[in-house]
Amino acid sequence: xxxxxxxxxRASNQLHAAENKPGDISDAALVEMYRQxxxxxxxxxRCVALQRAGRMGTYxxxxxxxxxxxxxxxxxxxxxxxxxxxxxxxxVMLHGxxxxxLMLYWNGRPEGAVIPDDVNVFPMAVPIATQLPHAMGAAWxxxxxxxxxxxxxxxxxxxxxxxxxxxxxxxxxxxHVPAVFFCQNNQYAISVxxxxxxxxxxxxxxxxxxxxxxxxxDGCDVIAVYRAVKAAVxxxxxxxxxxxxxxxxxxxxxxxxxxxxxxxxxxxxxDTWRKRDPIPRLQEQLRAWGLWDDEQENACLTEADALxxxxxxxxxxxxxxxxxxxxxxxxxxxxxxxxxxxxxxxAMLERRKQAELEQGAAARxxxxxx
Amino acid sequence: xxRLTLVQAVQDALREAMxxxxxxxxxxxxxxxxGGVFRATDGLFEEFGEHRVIDTxxxxxxxxxxxxxxxxxxxxxxxxxxxxxxxYPAFEQMISHVARIRxxxxxxxxxxxxxxxxxxxxxxxPELHSESTETxxxxxxxxxxxxxxxxxxxxxxxxxxxxxxxxVVFLEPMRIYRAFREEVPEGWYTVPLGxxxxxKEGADVTVIAWGTMLRETLDVVSRVEAAQGVSIEVIDLRTxxxxxxxxxxxxxxxxxxxxxxxxxxxxxxxxxxxxxxxSEECILQLEAPVARVSSFDVPTPLFAVEDLHAPTxxxxxxxxxxxxxx
Ligand SMILES: Cc1ncc(C[n+]2csc(CCOP(=O)(O)OP(=O)(O)O)c2C)c(N)n1
Numbered sequence: 001x002x003x004x005x006x007x008x009x010r011a012s013n014q015l016h017a018a019e020n021k022p023g024d025i026s027d028a029a030l031v032e033m034y035r036q037x038x039x040x041x042x043x044x045x046r047c048v049a050l051q052r053a054g055r056m057g058t059y060x061x062x063x064x065x066x067x068x069x070x071x072x073x074x075x076x077x078x079x080x081x082x083x084x085x086x087x088x089x090x091x092v093m094l095h096g097x098x099x100x101x102l103m104l105y106w107n108g109r110p111e112g113a114v115i116p117d118d119v120n121v122f123p124m125a126v127p128i129a130t131q132l133p134h135a136m137g138a139a140w141x142x143x144x145x146x147x148x149x150x151x152x153x154x155x156x157x158x159x160x161x162x163x164x165x166x167x168x169x170x171x172x173x174x175x176h177v178p179a180v181f182f183c184q185n186n187q188y189a190i191s192v193x194x195x196x197x198x199x200x201x202x203x204x205x206x207x208x209x210x211x212x213x214x215x216x217x218d219g220c221d222v223i224a225v226y227r228a229v230k231a232a233v234x235x236x237x238x239x240x241x242x243x244x245x246x247x248x249x250x251x252x253x254x255x256x257x258x259x260x261x262x263x264x265x266x267x268x269x270x271d272t273w274r275k276r277d278p279i280p281r282l283q284e285q286l287r288a289w290g291l292w293d294d295e296q297e298n299a300c301l302t303e304a305d306a307l308x309x310x311x312x313x314x315x316x317x318x319x320x321x322x323x324x325x326x327x328x329x330x331x332x333x334x335x336x337x338x339x340x341x342x343x344x345x346x347a348m349l350e351r352r353k354q355a356e357l358e359q360g361a362a363a364r365x366x367x368x369x370x
Numbered sequence: 371x372x373r374l375t376l377v378q379a380v381q382d383a384l385r386e387a388m389x390x391x392x393x394x395x396x397x398x399x400x401x402x403x404x405g406g407v408f409r410a411t412d413g414l415f416e417e418f419g420e421h422r423v424i425d426t427x428x429x430x431x432x433x434x435x436x437x438x439x440x441x442x443x444x445x446x447x448x449x450x451x452x453x454x455x456x457x458y459p460a461f462e463q464m465i466s467h468v469a470r471i472r473x474x475x476x477x478x479x480x481x482x483x484x485x486x487x488x489x490x491x492x493x494x495x496p497e498l499h500s501e502s503t504e505t506x507x508x509x510x511x512x513x514x515x516x517x518x519x520x521x522x523x524x525x526x527x528x529x530x531x532x533x534x535x536x537x538v539v540f541l542e543p544m545r546i547y548r549a550f551r552e553e554v555p556e557g558w559y560t561v562p563l564g565x566x567x568x569x570k571e572g573a574d575v576t577v578i579a580w581g582t583m584l585r586e587t588l589d590v591v592s593r594v595e596a597a598q599g600v601s602i603e604v605i606d607l608r609t610x611x612x613x614x615x616x617x618x619x620x621x622x623x624x625x626x627x628x629x630x631x632x633x634x635x636x637x638x639x640x641x642x643x644x645x646x647x648x649s650e651e652c653i654l655q656l657e658a659p660v661a662r663v664s665s666f667d668v669p670t671p672l673f674a675v676e677d678l679h680a681p682t683x684x685x686x687x688x689x690x691x692x693x694x695x696x
Contacts, residue, residue, distance in 0.1 A: 057494050057673055086496065108494065108673030126498045127456055128428055161427035163459060189428045191404035197427050264403050323678045326671040341666045348684050 021289045022223055031291055033074055033222050034282050037066040039304040040090035041279060043099060044253075046308050047089075047106060051257040055316070057108045060086045064220075064252035067278035068184045070094065071225025071247075075233055076152060081120040081142075083135040083153040087184070087251075088124060091154065095121050099311035104318060110325045111318070120149075128189075129159040132168035132181060139172065139179035139236070150236045152180040152229070158189020160206065161197045169244065173210035178236035180229065181244045184219060190255045191264035207244035219247030220276040223285075250276075323349065374554040377547040379521035380410050380486070383528035384448065386558055388418055391446060394532065397424040397433055398450030398486075407452055408488060408547055434460035434485065438467050441481035446532065454489040454541070455498035461506070468537045469512035484531045488544045489517070490582045490633050491670055492677055500670045502581075502634040507539045508611035508643070514563055515610040517541040519584035521552040523608060526561030534563060541610075543581035566614035568621065572603035575627040575693055578618060578644060580607040583681065587631045590686040600694060610640055618644065619651050626657040627693040633680050636664035658696030663689035 022030070044063050050056035062069060069090030076082060082095045089102050096119035104112025105124075115121050122138075125131035135153030142149040159165055160183060172179045183203050187194050200206060207214030217228045225247055232243035250273035254261050261270075286292035327334060327342040334342070374382060388394050396411060396418075402425040405412030415423040426433050430451055437447040451457045457464070464485070472480045491500025507515045514536055518524035524542070531538040566578075570588065572595075579587040584606050591602045603621050607613055622628045628648050630641035641662035648660050663681045671679055681689075 058496055105672070106496075108496075108676070110672050110675065113672065126496060127458070158428035161429045161432070163429065163431055189399070190407065191400045191402075192425050192428065196425050258407070263405070321674055323675040326666065326668050326675050326679055330668050338667060344685075345666065345678060348682065348688075349678075352684065 021285075022227075025223065025226065027289075027291055029074070030223075030282075030286060030289075031296075033070050033226065034279075034286055034292070035300055035304070036070045036073070036090075036094055037222060037279050037282065038300050039307060040066045040069055040093075042301075042304040042308045043089065043093070043102075043311075046312060047103065048253065048257060050103075050312065051106075056103070056106055058256050058258055059106050060256040061253040062087050062090055062251065064250045064273065064277070065184055065186060066090060067222035067225050067282075068182070068219050068247050068249055071222045072152065072154065072182055072229050075226050075229035076150070077233070079120065079147075079149050080233065081122070081135070081138045081149060081151040083122045083131040083138070083151060084124050085128075085131065085154055085156065085159075086124050086126055087156065088154050092121055092124065095119065097121055099307065100314040100318075103311055103315040107315060109318070109321050110328075111321060129155060129162035129164040129168075131155070132159070132165055133171065135181070136168045136172045136175075136177060136179050136242075139177035139242070140175055143175070143177050148237055150178045150180060150233045152182055152233070154182050154184065156189060157183060157185040157187065157194050157197055157203060158192065159183070160203050161189075166210075169207065169210040169242075172242040173212050176239075176241040178239075179242040180232045180236060181242065182229065183244070183246045184249050185246050186219075186249050186251045188251070188255070188265070190259060191261075193264075202246060204244060204246040207242075210244075212242045212244070214244040214246065216246045216248070219249030220273075220278045220281065222278055222282055252277075371553050371555055373551040374521045374525075375548045375551055376518070376521045376524050376543070377408055377410050379525040379552075379554050380528060380542060381412060381414070382554065383525040383532075384411065384414060385417065386525075387448075387529060387532040388414070388422065390558065391532065393444065393446040394448060395422045395424060395440070395445055396448050396450065397426050397437065399426060399428055399433075399452050401425060401450050406450065408544070410486070410542070411450070430457060430460035431463055434463040434468060437483050437485075438463065438471065438481050441483045441537075442471070442479045446482055448484045448486060448532070450486045452488070453495075453499050453501070453544075454487050454503060455501040457485075457487060464507070464513070464539075465510055469510045472536070473512065480535055481537050482535050484528065484534075484538045484540050486540045486542060488547075489541045490543045490545050492545050492582075492673075492680060494673045494676075497672065498670075500673075500676065502632070502665070504539075504541055504610055505634055505639055508613075508640055512536070513611065514538045515541065516563060516608065517543065517581040517610055518608065519543065519546070519579075519581055519606050521550075521554050523561050523567075523606075525554050526559055527563065527608065529558060530560040530563050533560065538563070541581065545582045546585065549585075561608070564609045564612060564614060566608055566617040567606045568603060568617065569606045570602070570604040572601035572625065574600040574602060574625055575629060575690060576603045576605060576618070576621040576625045577629045577631060577690065578605045578607055579631040580610060581633065583631050583633050586681075586683070587686055590683045590690070593683075594687055594690050598691075598694065602690065613640075613644070615647060615651070618648065622648050622652045623655045626655050627696075628656075629661045629663060629686075629689045629693055631663045631681055631686055631689065633665055635667045636662055637667045639664050658693040661689045661693045
C-alpha cells in the first residue's frame with residue numbers, strides 16, 4: 001500500500017484536471033475544507049505575530065501542515081477521540097475546541113486548558129509520543145465497551161523514535177483496536193532530519209512489524225489526507241483494527257517561536273516545499289472545478305480574519321486569571337494542606353496590594369508637596 | 371579571563387573538556403548543527419565533528435541507555451536532555467542502571483558520565499518545560515547531583531564532573547542561563563563536587579539555596595538585613611547530593627537558625643531532607659524549627675500564574691522572619 005516518495009512528490013506537482021474532481025466528496029465539503037485551511041493558517045500566523053509582539057507565549061506553528069490538520073479533522077466523526085500534540089491547534093479547533101481557548105492556552109492561561117464536555121479531544125501532548133499509548137487505550141476502551149468510536153493519535157516523525165510510539169503500535173496490533181496513528185512527517189524534529197530518526201525507508205512501513213496496515217499519503221493534498229483517514233476510520237469502526245498513516249508534509253515556519261530554522265534548513269529546500277503549499281493547490285483545483293472565484297476568495301479571507309480577530313479580542317479581553325487557580329483540580333477534593341497554601345498565597349497577594357496602595361498614596365503626597 | 375553568561379560558561383567547559391579528553395563525546399537532541407536549543411553546544415559540532423557531537427534520534431531512554439554502554443566500554447559520554455521535564459523516558463535507565471551499575475557489578479563496571487539537564491521555571495515556557503524535580507535524582511543513591519548558580523561555578527563544577535568516576539546529573543538553571551555575566555577564567559579549573567559555598571557570612575540565620583533561587587534569595591537577604599538589623603549567612607549548596615552536611619551544620623551551629631529555599635515543590639523536596647538532617651544533628655543549637663520556602667505543592671501551572679507558584683520575595687522574607695522571631 002505504501003507509495004514510494006518519488007511518486008508522492010510527482011503527484012503533488014500535478015494539477016488536478018476538471019475530470020479528476022472527486023466523486024466521493026461533496027462540493028460543499030471540498031469548499032469547507034478549503035475555508036478551514038485558510039482559517040487555520042490565519043490563526044497560525046496571527047499567533048506567531050502575537051508572540052513576536054509579546055502578547056502570547058511560545059507558539060509552535062503548523063503553517064504548511066494545514067492539509068493534515070483539516071483532512072484529519074474532517075474524516076473524524078464527532079464521537080471519535082482525538083489525541084493531538086502541541087502542533088495540532090488546527091485539528092483541535094476543528095474537532096470542537098473553541099479558538100479562543102487555544103489562544104488562551106498558548107498564552108499560558110489555565111482557562112485555556114478547558115476542553116468543552118462534549119468535545120472528544122485530549123490535552124495536547126507536550127512530551128513527545130506519550131499520547132500514542134493513550135490513543136491506543138481509548139480505542140481499546142471503545143472496543144471493550146462496544147461503542148462505535150475510533151481514537152486517532154497525531155504525532156511527528158521525531159516521535160517515531162520514542163519507545164511510546166512502538167509500545168502503542170504493538171499494543172494496538174495485539175489487541176486489534178479501532179485506532180488510527182497519523183504521522184505528520186514534516187521532515188524534521190526541531191533541527192534533526194528524518195534520516196537521524198530512522199534507517200527505514202518510510203515510517204509507514206513500521207506498521208508491518210506490528211501486524212497492521214501502514215499507508216503513505218501526500219500530506220500537502222487535503223483530499224488525499226481526508227480519504228486516507230476516512231478509510232482508516234471506517235475500517236477501524238468496522239472491526240478491521242488499527243492503521244498507521246504517514247503524511248509527507250513540511251512546516252514552513254520555525255519549530256516554535258524560539259527556534260531559528262536557518263541553522264539547519266536551506267532556503268531552497270523550504271522553497272521546494274512551498275511550491276506544494278496545500279492551500280493554493282486546493283484553490284486551483286476548486287477554480288478548475290468551477291467551485292471557486294475571486295469573490296469567494298475575498299469573502300473567505302475576510303471571514304477567516306474576522307473569526308481569528310474576534311478570538312484574539314476575546315483572549316485579550318479575558319480577565320487575568322486569579323492565581324489561586326493553580327490549586328484547582330489537583331485532586332477531586334482539595335486537601336487541607338492545599339487549602340492552607342491557597343490561603344497563604346491570597347494573604348500574600350493582599351499584603352502586596354496594600355503595600356502598593358500605600359506606596360501610591362505616599363507618591364501622591366510627595367507629588368502634592370511640590 | 372572573559373565575562374561569560376552561565377550558558378557560555380557551560381559551553382566553554384564542554385570545549386575545554388573535549389580538547390583535553392578524547393574519550394568525551396556529546397550526545398542528545400538538536401545539539402549538533404543547531405548547537406542545542408539553548409545554544410549550550412554552539413560551535414562544538416564544527417570544532418569536534420559529527421562523531422563527537424552527536425544528534426541522536428528523539429529518545430531519551432536511548433540517549434541515557436546508550437550512554438551506559440558507551441561509558442562501560444571506554445568512552446566518557448556527556449548526554450544532554452533537552453529539558454528536565456523530558457528526562458522521564460530515561461528514568462528507568464537513570465535509576466536502575468546509571469545509579470547502581472557500580473553496585474550491581476560489585477565495582478567491576480562504572481558509568482562515568484555527565485547528564486546535562488536544563489531545569490527550573492519562570493521562563494514563560496509551555497507546559498512541562500519548567501520542572502524542578504531534582505529530588506528524584508537526589509533521592510537515588512549512586513548519583514551525584516549538581517546545580518550551579520553562577521557562570522564561574524558552572525564551568526568549574528562541570529569540569530569537575532567530567533573528572534568524576536561516578537555519574538553526575540548536572541542541572542543547569544535555565545532562568546539564569548543569560549541573566550548576567552561574570553569573570554570566568556580561561557583554561558582548566560575545577561570547583562569541587564560535594565562542597566557547598568558560604569557565599570555570604572552572617573551570624574543570625576543560615577539560608578540555604580541553589581540554582582536560580584540563590585540570587586533571588588541574596589536580594590531578599592540584603593533587604594531583610596537592612597530592615598531588621600540582622601546578619602544572615604547564605605549557603606549555595608551547589609552539590610545537591612551527596613550534599614555538604616559539614617558546611618551546613620557548621621553554619622547552623624553558629625547561627626542557630628536555618629531556612630531552605632528551593633524552586634521544587636515542598637512535599638518531599640530537598641528542603642525536607644536538609645531540615646531533617648539539621649534537626650538530627652544540630653537540635654541543641656537550634657533556636658527555631660528549620661523553615662522551608664518552596665513552590666506550592668501543585669504541578670507547575672501554566673505560565674500566566676507560574677511566578678506565584680515559586681517562592682516570591684515576600685515568602686522568602688516571611689520564611690526568614692519566621693525563624694528569626696520564633
Ligand atoms: C520526551 C520529549 N523529549 C524532547 C522534547 C523536546 N521537543 C519538543 S518538540 C521536539 C521535536 C519533535 O519532533 P516531531 O515529533 O517530528 O514533531 P514536530 O515538532 O516536527 O511536529 C522535541 C525534541 C519533548 N517535548 N518531549
